Amino acid sequence: MSGNSGNDHLRIGIVCHPTHGGSGAVATELGIALGKRGHEIHILSHAAPFRLAGFHPNVIYHEVGVSHYPLFKYPPYELSLANKISEIAESASLDLVHVHYAVPHSICAYLARQMTHRKPMKIITTLHGTDITLVGADPSFFDITRFAMEESDGITAVSRYLKEETQKKFSLRRSIRVIHNFVDTARFTRPACQRGDLARKEEAILSHVSNFRPVKRVRDVVEVFHRVSKERPARLLLIGDGPDLPAAVERAQTLGISDKISVLGLQDDVTGVLGNSDIFLLPSEYESFGLAALEALSSGVPVIGTDSGGIPEVIQNGETGYLLPVGDLDGMATAALRVLDDDDLRIRLCENGRRVAAERFSESAIVSEYEAFYREILAG
Ligand code: GMT
Secondary structure, three states, X not given: OOOOOOOOOOEEEEEOOOOOOHHHHHHHHHHHHHHHOOOEEEEEEOOOOOOOOOOOOOEEEEEOOOOOOOOOOOOOHHHHHHXXXXXXXXXXXXXXXXXXXXHHHHHHHHHHHHHOOOOOOEEEEEEOOHHHHHHOXXXXXXXXXXXXXXXXXXXXXXXXXXXXXXXXHHOOOOOOEEOOOOEOOOHHHOOOOOHHHOOOOOOEEEEEEOOOOHHHOHHHHHHXXXXXXXXXXXXXXXXXXXXXHHHHHHHHHHHXXXXXXEEEEOOOOOHHXXXXXXXXXXXXXXEOOOHHHHHHXXXXXXXEEEOOEOHHHHOOEOOOEEEEOOOXXXXXXXXXXXXXXXHHHHHHHHHHHHHHHHHHOEHHHHHHHHHHHHHXXXXX
């Protein structure tokens, strides 16, 4: 492999948001997988990413501190991050820095590269979704996000949908490589807890994992579950936290189904919940990809979701779950009941899901795609 590290292995900086969310999960798991392959990985963030627990060979975590000087109403994290990337680029002799989620990371990497004299460090930006569709598209970020993408040496997007959306929204002159997200299929088949820890024996388990932002339409999760629970004993597991959780809980109270809903909060390890679920619900307005849905497939759980954004690139309607128009609550409930009532159908969907996760979204295949992309960019 090319690069300046003197052997086949690269020195890579990875920048991500550390909080619960798909982009931080993908960035961290990519770093861990690359470390296992012998690359030297430097992860930079303002807190340890939630999936980084434990020891991982060749992975070094660098915490970025922020200055709380009273003059600053808003502590300038972006400057501290750029400074840290530049510092690590020099001291570790980085070949490239791979930033996840364009805002603000790609502009910080650009600034760090301007400050680094040692050698030209390559910048790769991976677009995850809301960095383009919501945050980057906001007028206050638009020009700087486009500039940072133009200045990146390589850009990847987690779905074809996101690639097309980005090129359309930003009239981007750059090419974008689609590299889908991946799942560790060995880990997402081994539930870390027993079904009996989560629900009563007779209850079907429906689950939803997200950051509970408006785009997730969590109220639809509750409405669909309400329709299902009228027909058969069932329990809804809500995992994660965010602004729309209180409204979802309130809606459940109004519908009189609070006792059938377990609000489990933030969980670092969702294998137990997914591995014991019968249905995973993802009624989002759109998803650029839907990492939680892929983790559900790998866990052998059919997904009932919306045919929106990049979700159809992950879930095949009628094969690994059912996709319905956004807001079609009756359609989603009917599909869920059909899956719960028909054992043969459920088993077929589960098996297909596991197979698709392993064949199209395996960690080893997708990490190799990233490695090949790094090589291309470094070869310049
Ligand atoms: O806005 C979010 O939902 C969070 C964001 C993230 O940082 O985790 O999620 C986006 O990136 C994930 C990982 O690539 C994708 O699986 C999610 O679909 C995407 N979210 C949206 O597009 C809404």
